[in-house]
Amino acid sequence: MSIVQEGRICLRNIASQNQRLRALISLRSEETVLAELSALSNDTDGELRGKTVVLKDNICTVWGKTSCASRMLEDYQSPYNATIVDKIAENKGVFLGKANMDEFAMGTDNIHTIYGPPLNPLFKAEHSTGGSSGGSASAVASHMCDISLGTDTGGSVRLPAAYCGVIGFKPSYGLISRWGVVAFAQSLDTVGIIARKIEDVRKMFKVLNSHDDKDPTSISNSLRSRINTRNNDLQPRGRPLRIGIPREFNVDSLSAVVKQAWKSTLVDLRDAGHELYTVSMPSIANALPTYYILAPAEAASNLARYDGIRFGFRSEIDGDEHVLYGRTRSEGFGTEVRRRILLGNYNLSSGAMTNHYIQAQRVRRKVQMDFDRVFATKNPLSTTPTPTHDEHTVDFLVTPCSTDTAPSLEDIYAQKSPLDAYVNDILTVPASLAGIPAISVPRAAPDGRTVGIQVMGQYGDDDRVLQIAQEIMGFNI
């Protein structure tokens, strides 16, 4: 099939399904897309030649809007492209539009959006796509595009991928440029890749994985080559890999179907000749509260710029008495964003700073050290030698990505407390805190549902994480 024909199928799927699924919230015109595709049809180069791509709406593009699914930026048009957008265009990927998301990437079920929640194409009844990159996952799952980009701060790419039955890859922190990606919590924010085929993930990763001078957190070229040297030493294949099963991920709330899928994946891995080891990571128990202190604190700071003066929504009344922007911000932000700003500001206030924020930074460090301790490969970022220990070290950790399959919207709205949603992040947050590569791959369960299996590797070990993900994908067939 030619790339134009494949593109037409995507456009047809968008036309027939997007109204119901609400996956995409701004679309490029069909003529533009087809013209671009046919212009590329005789080319032979370009890593992404003719691949159709959808971007989460917090990635800045000069075309369309960059709304972050917020009233605050409902009509906002970015004056510049994110670095990753230019890179995809240079490599001849073709953009179809921007994807629905939780407002400013804050959410687990993608119900916090001014466009209405995107729907999970795996279900007939209204089910959650997961959040916050729900639109991106829904678009890939419903064949509206080949590849989509999301952002993953605490699981926002992996969870929607798990719920929607597609692959969701969060690379090591700092590998992909964030210039032009609207910040939620920069010390955690990572651009992630969603696709149906591991080959497409790999291609996109290859295109995006390079240093960007504009991003102060982008890993330097010298560190990249150090990582590559280390990775080359790891290359000898064929030997059995050592797979770790972290005890702490076996949480009480794991559903039977998830547990079963996890178990059968591990059995398949063992049957393929790999070795399984149980490992213990005590700090994981504190990962979730740590995340929910750090991320909202950074978010409260990052979102201070939305005052309606230079861009975005501005309330009729700018300030009450001596309180500036109060109305603009309470009318412009949705409830979840307001809740997290409040939480963040509380934790940064002098009374709570030391006991919460500073403490959380320490726990985060402990989580990182726990990962360094279980991985056989050294963390190229850590300067301190890994403490010696008696336990086995492993190449990868394999866990479930979510406690259950996608919930119905009805069940979500019936939840009593917003904290119920936070609990879902328990399996994805540790990799975010440690900045390590993690991927969710779909695993078919006997009852026909799909469960996301998560593979985590040492920092910089992204390529091998993709390899093992590919192997696990193969078990499905």
Added chain:
Amino acid sequence: MVFRIYTTNARFYLDNSLAARCFRRWASSKPSANKYPGLKCGLEIHLQLDTAKKLFSPSRTSFQDTPNTNVSLYDAAIPGTQPRLNYHAVLLALRAAIALNCDIHERSEFDRKHYFYADQPAGYQITQFYHPIATGGFLRLLPRDRRSFKEPLDVNLVQIQLEQDTGKSTYAVDSDVAYIDFNRTNHPLIEIVTAPDIYDPDDAGTFVHKLQLLVRHLGVSSAQFQAGEMRVDVNVSVNGGKRCEIKNLASVSDVTQAIRSEYKRQLEAEKNGNPVSSFTLGWDGCNINVQRPKENTSEYRYIPDPELPPLLLSQDLIEKMQNSNNKLPDTLLDELVAAPHSLRLIDAQTLLKWGLIDYYLLVVGNLQQAGIQPKSAANWIVHHILGLLTPGEEKRLGSIVTPQRLTDMIVYEKDSTLSKLNAMNIVQYALDHPDDQRSIKELMKAFDLENSTDLTELISICESVLDEHGEVAQKYVAGKKGSINFLVGMVMKQSAGKCSVKEARKALDMLLEQHNK
């Protein structure tokens, strides 16, 4: 008042904060025996660094341009943008910190200080609250810095931090509209915080003035008050009471006067039984006015910037900068008043103030070969050339009246081929025509300014002057010696400045003496 005991954790962290460093200083008290008993001041000084680019973006720093023309996407806090540190600003901050004897930290970090204001586009300012680039240090005030000083006084510093400037708001007079200009946003600043070691308003002024000259000399900041390149806040407390902060003082004399006023205000309040409470104050040039109760630091919600990496300086770089042989003003002044320069202190200070010491030294180097004393170079610069300069012009003096040009003029004047009067005409011409690169000799030829060496012509001019002003000549002869100056002036006038005063006087003396006989 509620006293709290810090937990161990709290101490670990808070002890590193500026607040804690200051608190410890303010908590101690030191008896003072001066005209202002009980007075204690500390200063916070913001200096704009002389960099071409902003602190975290590549836009230019000339904020006097048309409003909002030097604003990058980052400066305007456009979503998705990120900071990139300008290392030139770091080097300037380091230079200042070294000159002020600070402890330089190999690792410092950037923090965000939050508050909402329209000229603060990100909703926070990036500063260094917890781990600044330098702490400690002092500036020594010497007796020569102020006449009433008997002995040196060290003003201790708490810290120096790098930070961003804000934009500028302009309020319309007859409406409630404010206009915001982001050109100044993200301009690099250093904030220098002194310990409360100042017990006399004049010492505060002397400190500010000396610091201003120091940073100018170092090329760290132009430190012009009028341009907002230097801004001073003063903390004042009396008899250990609460301290009040006077914001944005715009000159050295404002600093001393505002402290005097505030001292009186606090004393009076105390006398009347109204304890002073912490306030932020303003100074309108004559009076203190109360603006608002002082903020508690907690309201700024400081957070380590989550995307700026720590600023790491190698020990090697720090040592290299510490050992660079750039002389500091005090060393230079010591040298200039000593042999072989032997300048008057005030002349040396004037050279320093105008940033012309390097220029002076180059001229002196040239003159040495001609066997002329350094002092004459200082005299020419301080007493003749400076008078011709408009403010700011001293910066381009060296490139217009190059050291070579000035050397030539001094040499020609010494050998009487050029009068001082005409030399100044040449200086003025050169300032007005910076593109004219001709040598002094060529200019003298072109404008026919060479002293007439023809003695007969000079004698005939003198004779005609004596003829014309016979009665003045009489007075001189009769003993009114001052009359000679008038006659010399007339000779200069008739010769169109082409003879030296010395020559003219000599010729007149000779003629009058002959006359007498």
